[in-house]
Structure formats: C-alpha cells, structure tokens
Amino acid sequence: MAVTADAVKAKAAEVGFDLCGIALADQHPKLARLTEWIAQGRAGEMEYLAASAQERLDVRHSLRSATSVISVAVLYNTDRPYSAEGLGAGQVAVSRYAWGDDYHGVLRTRLRALLQWLSDTAGPGLEAFTCVDDGPVQERVYAEAAGLGWIGKNTCLINPGVGSWLFLGEVVTNLELEPDIPGVDQCGTCTRCLDACPTEAIVAPYELDAAKCLSYLTIEVRGAVEESLRPAIREQVYGCDICQDVCPWNRRAATSTTPAWQPRDEFRAPRLVDLCRMSDDAWVTALKGSAMKRAGLHRLRRSLAYSAAGLPPAERTMALDALRAQPSARASVVADAIIWAGTRP
Ligand code: B12
Numbered sequence: 001m002a003v004t005a006d007a008v009k010a011k012a013a014e015v016g017f018d019l020c021g022i023a024l025a026d027q028h029p030k031l032a033r034l035t036e037w038i039a040q041g042r043a044g045e046m047e048y049l050a051a052s053a054q055e056r057l058d059v060r061h062s063l064r065s066a067t068s069v070i071s072v073a074v075l076y077n078t079d080r081p082y083s084a085e086g087l088g089a090g091q092v093a094v095s096r097y098a099w100g101d102d103y104h105g106v107l108r109t110r111l112r113a114l115l116q117w118l119s120d121t122a123g124p125g126l127e128a129f130t131c132v133d134d135g136p137v138q139e140r141v142y143a144e145a146a147g148l149g150w151i152g153k154n155t156c157l158i159n160p161g162v163g164s165w166l167f168l169g170e171v172v173t174n175l176e177l178e179p180d181i182p183g184v185d186q187c188g189t190c191t192r193c194l195d196a197c198p199t200e201a202i203v204a205p206y207e208l209d210a211a212k213c214l215s216y217l218t219i220e221v222r223g224a225v226e227e228s229l230r231p232a233i234r235e236q237v238y239g240c241d242i243c244q245d246v247c248p249w250n251r252r253a254a255t256s257t258t259p260a261w262q263p264r265d266e267f268r269a270p271r272l273v274d275l276c277r278m279s280d281d282a283w284v285t286a287l288k289g290s291a292m293k294r295a296g297l298h299r300l301r302r303s304l305a306y307s308a309a310g311l312p313p314a315e316r317t318m319a320l321d322a323l324r325a326q327p328s329a330r331a332s333v334v335a336d337a338i339i340w341a342g343t344r345p
C-alpha cells in the first residue's frame with residue numbers, strides 16, 4: 001500500500017509527536033555551514049561532530065536511497081517559571097530539557113512505533129533509519145525544511161504556534177513523500193537572545209560559538225573548564241535556557257502535562273547548597289533515566305564547585321565542604337574545581 005504524507009503525520013500524532021513534517025533528503029544550503037563552523041573551532045572538543053561531518057552534510061551518505069526525512073518534534077515545556085524570570089536567593093537552574101526523563105529514550109520508543117507502522121504499511125521495499133540527537137543528522141536544518149518552524153538567531157528551532165521547547169527526531173527513508181513548505185524566519189529585528197547571552201556565545205545572528213556556550217561548558221567539556229570561562233558558570237549549573245527564556249516566541253509557549261517532562265523533586269527549584277550537599281549516591285539515583293547522566297557525576301560536581309565560587313563566604317564554605325566530603329571529590333577534575341573555588345577572592 002502506498003504511504004502518504006498525511007497518513008504519516010496522522011500516525012506520528014497518534015504515537016505521541018506534537019509536530020511532524022516532511023523534508024526532501026536533499027542538499028539544503030544550510031547543511032554546508034557545518035564545515036566552516038567546525039573549521040572556525042566553534043565545536044570546541046566535540047570531536048564527534050567533525051568525525052561524522054560527511055554524513056551530517058547529507059543524509060544520503062548514511063542511507064543512499066534516502067528521498068525523504070520525516071521530521072518530528074515533541075514539546076517538553078512545563079508551566080514552571082523560566083530561569084531568566086529571576087531565581088530565589090541561593091537558587092540555581094538546571095536546564096528545562098533535563099528536568100524529567102531522558103528524552104532520547106522517550107522519543108526513540110515513539111520513533112520505533114512510527115517505523116514499525118511504516119514497515120507494516122509500505123511493505124518489504126522500505127529502507128529507513130531513525131535518529132534522535134545522537135545520529136549523524138543536522139536535525140534543525142531538516143526540521144526547518146520540513147516546515148516545523150525556523151532556525152532562530154539563537155540557533156534553536158522555533159515553531160510559531162508552540163515555541164522552541166522542542167525535542168527533535170527523524171525517520172530518514174526511501175519513501176517518496178510530499179514535502180512540506182519550509183519554515184519562514186520570523187525573528188525580524190529582535191536581538192533579545194544575543195543581548196541576554198551571559199557569555200556572548202551567540203557571536204552573530206544564527207551563529208553560536210559552542211565553545212563559549214554554558215550548555216557546552218557544563219555538559220560537554222570533560223576535564224577542567226578554561227579558567228577564564230569558569231566565572232560564567234553561576235546560576236546555570238547544568239545546560240542553559242537563557243536564550244530561549246527571553247525569546248518572545250516563548251512568552252506564551254505551549255506546555256505539556258506529559259509526566260516524563262515534569263521536574264524531578266531535586267530540580268524543581270534547586271538551591272546550590274542543597275545540590276552540593278546531595279551525596280554521590282543520591283546523585284546517582286537522581287541521574288537514573290535522566291538526560292543529565294550525559295555529564296556524569298564528576299562533571300556535575302565540578303560545575304557545582306565553579307558555581308559555588310560566586311556564593312557569599314559562609315555559604316561557599318558550606319557548599320565546598322559538602323562537595324569535599326563525598327568520594328567523587330577524589331577525582332582530580334572535582335578536587336581541582338573545589339580548590340579553585342575556595343581560593344577565589
Ligand atoms: C552539538 C549540539 C549542541 C552544542 C552546539 C549547539 C549549536 N547551536 O550548534 C551545544 C552543547 C552548545 C548544544 C546546546 C543546546 N542544545 Co544541542 N545539539 C547539538 C547537536 C547534537 C548537533 C548540532 C549541530 O550540528 N551544531 C552545529 C551547527 C553548525 O549546526 P546547527 O545547530 O544545526 O545550525 C544550523 C543553522 O543554525 C545554520 N547556521 C549556522 N550558522 C549560520 C549562519 C548563518 C548566517 C545562517 C544563515 C545559517 C547558519 O546552519 C547550521 C547547519 O549547518 C543537536 C542534535 C543534532 N544531531 O542536530 C542538538 C540539538 C540542536 N540541541 C538541542 C537542545 C535542546 C539544546 C539546548 C537547548 C540544551 C540546553 N538547554 O542546554 C542548548 C541550546 C543552545 C543553543 N542556543 O543552541 C535540540 C534543539 C531543539 C530546538 N528546538 O532547536 C537538538 C536538536 C537535540 C534534539 N534532538 O532535540 N547543543
């Protein structure tokens with residue numbers, strides 16, 4: 001039986017995707033930006049991006065017969081306040097995307113259901129693979145091409161109806177499906193995200209220097225963070241939402257009541273001192289099934305120590321003593337961060 005784009009979209013909605021569109025598996029001009037971006041050192045130590053650049057430049061390098069990319073998105077926003085609205089005394093922010101269950105698992109289950117249906121409906125000729133985040137696909141470019149929204153100046157995919165708090169995923173396939181009309185840029189003259197970024201990581205509209213982004217510094221950097229950048233790790237202790245918090249398209253962003261995205265107790269309105277006081281064992285439990293486990297215990301403890309450097313003296317001592325008391329403090333990356341934070345003026 002022939003599979004139509006409308007039938008794919010209906011099935012995508014049925015298995016739990018909030019948005020679905022079709023892009024051609026083609027040479028979209030924005031894909032080519034990746035090469036220059038990496039050459040400029042914007043990827044920092046995320047070497048996996050350069051290692052898979054060939055595939056990322058064109059999905060047909062991963063699936064030769066690919067003709068369509070089914071792009072899907074899931075809204076993860078909740079009705080909790082934004083970090084840029086102001087945090088309480090001693091409070092810090094964990095990125096909204098990491099409050100609940102690891103999105104990779106949730107989206108993969110839904111993509112598998114969609115793929116199973118495609119396979120049952122299209123029959124034996126189907127060739128396809130699915131992706132969410134970690135596959136060799138530049139997801140925002142395909143999402144824009146599939147009409148799910150546009151890539152904003154903050155480089156996030158923004159949907160005019162629901163905002164940008166979206167996880168993206170794809171089915172790359174040899175099915176010939178009617179493509180959608182690409183999303184249209186609606187940033188206009190706005191520069192709120194560039195103005196609000198605490199590290200000036202958005203070096204120009206649509207251009208992010210990941211090496212300066214707090215999300216990269218707190219999640220991706222494996223060892224010690226370059227000394228000059230450590231003071232920037234303050235309230236945003238894991239990931240960063242500021243350039244989305246301030247975006248006018250998120251002012252009335254849609255919210256989801258899906259249990260998977262609701263904040264775990266530890267991340268609801270966390271105080272830095274309390275996060276430092278959590279034992280290693282408590283952290284291991286809190287990280288189970290969470291996207292935060294990408295950073296792992298040591299990187300998290302390291303970022304908490306950097307952040308504690310900004311606390312008033314008495315609280316700083318309390319926070320650093322608590323970090324020092326746990327076995328993870330024996331790791332040099334944590335130990336060095338505690339020493340650095342303790343010797344800050
Ligand atoms: C590496 C990576 C990061 C890096 C680099 C981010 C970046 N902007 O490049 C870091 C660690 C910093 C990061 C942070 C975050 N990430 Co991230 N990340 C990725 C990943 C794995 C690859 C992105 C990539 O290839 N970057 C390289 C750049 C060059 O490519 P690009 O972002 O697609 O940019 C395109 C356009 O912007 C355009 N372009 C670039 N420069 C210019 C300049 C001009 C003039 C023009 C016209 C166009 C243009 O071309 C580029 C394509 O080549 C994707 C998943 C994936 N496989 O795509 C998730 C992904 C982009 N991340 C995601 C999320 C949720 C985040 C965070 C919100 C998490 C957080 N709260 O901390 C932040 C957001 C920070 C931000 N403002 O982007 C989501 C984004 C969802 C959305 N609505 O957009 C994705 C899609 C994961 C997913 N499956 O849901 N991330």
Ligand code: SF4
Binds near residue numbers: 240
């Ligand atoms: S996530 Fe934070 S640090 Fe990164 S670009 Fe956005 S505002 Fe800047």
Ligand code: SF4
Binds near residue numbers: 152187192193194249
């Ligand atoms: S804050 Fe303004 S410039 Fe930045 S992405 Fe949103 S609309 Fe675009």
